Amino acid sequence: MKNKKWLLLLIIAFPSLFWLILETSTIQSSKLPYYGPKHSDKAGDTSYYRVNTSFYSLEDKQNAGPSLRAADGAFILSVLHPKYRKETYRLDGFWEYLNYKKEKIAQIPFVFLAPSETDTITITKDLEKFKTHSNIQFLQWRTSSYDSLWKTYFSEKPYYIDYSFFILIDAQSHVRGYYDIRYASEMKRLIEEYKHLRLKEEKQKLIENNEIKSHT
Numbered sequence: 001m002k003n004k005k006w007l008l009l010l011i012i013a014f015p016s017l018f019w020l021i022l023e024t025s026t027i028q029s030s031k032l033p034y035y036g037p038k039h040s041d042k043a044g045d046t047s048y049y050r051v052n053t054s055f056y057s058l059e060d061k062q063n064a065g066p067s068l069r070a071a072d073g074a075f076i077l078s079v080l081h082p083k084y085r086k087e088t089y090r091l092d093g094f095w096e097y098l099n100y101k102k103e104k105i106a107q108i109p110f111v112f113l114a115p116s117e118t119d120t121i122t123i124t125k126d127l128e129k130f131k132t133h134s135n136i137q138f139l140q141w142r143t144s145s146y147d148s149l150w151k152t153y154f155s156e157k158p159y160y161i162d163y164s165f166f167i168l169i170d171a172q173s174h175v176r177g178y179y180d181i182r183y184a185s186e187m188k189r190l191i192e193e194y195k196h197l198r199l200k201e202e203k204q205k206l207i208e209n210n211e212i213k214s215h216t
Contacts, residue, residue, distance in 0.1 A: 032168075032193060035175040036155045050173040051152055055113060055139035073171045074197045075109035076179075076190065079149045081163035090164045093180075093187040102133075105187075108194055110136045113149065168194060171201050 036049025053071075084090055097105050141149060150163055153175065161178045168177035168190065176197060179190040 032176045032197065035157065035178070048172075048174050049155065051169065051175060053169060053173045055111070055141055057139060071109040071111070073201050074176075074194060075111055075169055076194065077153065077167045077169055078110070078112045079153050079163075079167070080112075081150060084164045087164075090182050092182050093184045094166075096184050097187050104191060106133070106135060108135055108191065112136070112138050114138065114140050166190060168197065170197055 034048040036051075038049065039047045053075075080090075153167055154161065154163060157178065162180070164180075165178040166181050167175060168179070170176050177190070177193050179186045181187055181190070
């Protein structure tokens, strides 16, 4: 009987504890901006810019159409401009975490996007050994429209953001952050903001599930 009481207490307290963890975390998601053009409807509500998050798998040689959504929730995307393909130092912060702190990024989905006729992105050939990591994906996009990706994912970007930056995409396909992953400090910021965003997504799911249950 005592165990049942404790279980009931935990069930009741969990939403409050979840909210407390969220509110006392280092990053407040309200500070994470929405990048890209914004539009307001007649009611004055803001419509935030969305990007495409469905790509080809490397095995999809027929280019039949987007075959795979990158992730169910937030994820990190790399769409490197061709002029940076051989400048591997631009991934130095990422290399450091992969080689020495991989446990800190093991739960973060990373997507490296390449033109569809290639097997991988030139700059990421050293990442081949990491293909066994379930959180790292190598995906493709049609070569004919590959140039348009920079216009899409870096639309109205701040002047200091470069086309080699990693991009944080949330569950609703909004651009929420850019990171210069030459630096370990930027990787740390990426990890913190990704985790907080995931907490917000899980909180929203919890609210929606409770609302559905309350109406049944």
